[in-house]
Amino acid sequence: MLSLVSRVWTAFDPPTVQKKSDAIRFGILGAAKTAPLSLITPAKSHPEVVVQAISARDRTRAEAFAKKYGIPDVRHSYQEILDDPNIDAIYIPLPNSLHFEWAVRAIRAGKHVLLEKPSVSNAIEANILFNLPELSQPNAPVLLEAFHNRFHPAVHLFRSFINPADVVHVHTDSMVPWLMTAKGNIEFNYNLSGGSMMMLGTYNFGMLRMIFDDEPEECLTCDTSIFGDGIHDKCDYDFKAEFRFPNGGIGEATTTMRGPILWKPSEARVTTKEVVVLDNTLPPAQEKHRIDVKDSYVIRNKEDHQPVRKWVEPKSHNAYTYKEAGGEFADLPGEDWWISFRYELEEFVNRVKGRQTQYWVGGDDSANQMKMIDMAYEKSGLGLRPTSSFR
Template sequence: MISLVNRVFTAFGPPTVEKKSDAIRFGILGAAKIAPLALITPAKSHPEVILQAVSARDRTRAEEFAKKHGIPDVRDSYQEILDDPNIDAILIPLPNSLHFEWAVRAIRAGKHVLLEKPSVSNATEANILFNLPELSQPNAPVLLEAFHHRFHPSVQLFRSFINPADVVHVHTDSMVPWFITAKDNIEFNYNLSGGSIMMLGTYNFGMLRIIFNDEPEECLTCDTSVFGDGVHDKCDYDFKAKFRFPNGGIGEATTSLRGPILWKPSEARVTTREVVVPDKTLPSTQEKVLTRQVTLHGFIHAFIWHRIDVKDSNVIRNKADRQPVKQWVESKSHKAYTYKEAGGEFAHLPGEDWWMSYRYQLEEFVNRVKGSPTQYWVSGEDSVNQMKMIDMAYEKSGLGLRPTSSFKVT
């Protein structure tokens, strides 16, 4: 308990480091609630990141935000930040419906972009954004969809226990308590591309895709709940979806933005097929088979708390009649707040146990901008496929795709 308290306390109040002369200067578009988690707090402990400017629709709000977070410059418009030659990179934490326009504008202004998830409103926008000609030029801007949780060591360790080809079923769930998301919040505004699939379920979808290491062939079912008041009836406040993947496996995702008061950590539970395990100690008439279940509790905010449970069900049986001779279960739990704890190919990577997933993400973003090697990345192709999966679910649900921006790319 003491280590948990210390870790969380330091994560939200990290040590401030001296900034390098060539640090990346960020501008923030919008005084959004997610910005402190996504960038402002992680930047304090990164020597190569400086928060330079912020703009919001309401300048007074921007000034209050800048004062609270120690941001020196306040600009009158988003475009004014993009036009500033001293700004190197942009954080876009705006409502989903504005991601496409301002990401395109930022890329065309030559700025690197850290783009809050979901990247855009639908796959049509994603195909345009992530295939902009500017992104394929020499010294192109860096564009990253901020799937922060995928950068945390716990997710990489979790993946090491799974052979995607053997996965037969995955259950994922996530939720936030009902009192956090009021009906009139942007989460339930269709014109702002709201909905539980967009706001939270996209985490689940991303986990399904990396567990199977493939793209879903079909959304089999997608059941949603809406308020049904004629105003919010296109925005789901919870959903349950089922997908079929190319290896025949089934992936399920369930999310609620109106969950119970008692919060439950997100979960990804993987069941694999029965596989034969070579064992030279057995007679030729017998074989050993194993079925594995791997569960990652707390995959979205693993820096607070997480646990990886690995449960191996072992059977020694006769080959002729497949009758068991011996059966036993081996269970073990793991954690990885640093890459050193995760071990394997990433063991050499930097990190502290109090680093948020956002801090790990920022480390890789800076590396990519600086031209240094990155060990993990969310590619443009990955982000396009992510939006295709979201569209697949909304089409199956009957609610329809989130609206495409009126902003035209010419």
């Protein structure tokens, strides 16, 4: 218990390290509530990252934010940050509808971009953003959609248990308590590309795509709940969607942003095809099958495949570091108190510095992610999130 408390405490109050002279200097666009957890806190323990500047629509708010989190510079506008030659990278935690415009502007200004998920509002914007000519030039800026959870060692250990071709069904769910989301928040503003699929369900979709290691062929169903007050009618506050993948497997995603007060961690439950396991202790007429991931076993008669006995052998695995996760990433750096944002920042810095990255969310991946979100919104009848007029 003490080690758990220590690990959690250090994760949210990490040691401040000496910064290198060539550290990457970040500018933040918007005094967003996600910025401390996503960048400011992880940056404390990274010797090659400095959070240098911030700008917000309300300068007073930006100044208060900078004072609270120890950010040296406050700028009058987002563009002023992009124009600063001393700023190397931009973190964009703006409302979804502004991601496209400011990511494009930042890339054209030659800045590296850490872009909050979802990367943009729809696949139309994604196809433009991730195919910008500036990104294919020598010494092109680095652009990363900040799917922080996909960088954590536990996720890669989980993936190592799964053969995507054998996956039959996946159930994913996520939630936030209703106290954390009010009807008037940006999460439910259609013009700001709100909706539970955009704000939270995109994690579910990303996990489904990782587990199947493929793109969905079709959204079979997508049921949503809306406030129905004539103002928020195009924004879902919860949804349940089912997708068919190329191997015939079904992926299910459920999300609510109006959940119960008692928060429940997100989960992914995977069911795979039965695999025959050699067991010489069984009579010749029977064979032992294993269902991977869930570690469920069944003894069946070979002739008619009727079950004789079933049981489950529960197991749990900890992987706070890549060393604990083992496998191909076992030598990667990390501490047991690093959270997913810290692992993500490590790889972002490696890519900017021209070093090898062991895991990355590329432009094609992000574009396909938006196609999946669009697929679900079209099936739901709510329609795509609005496309920016900026070019």
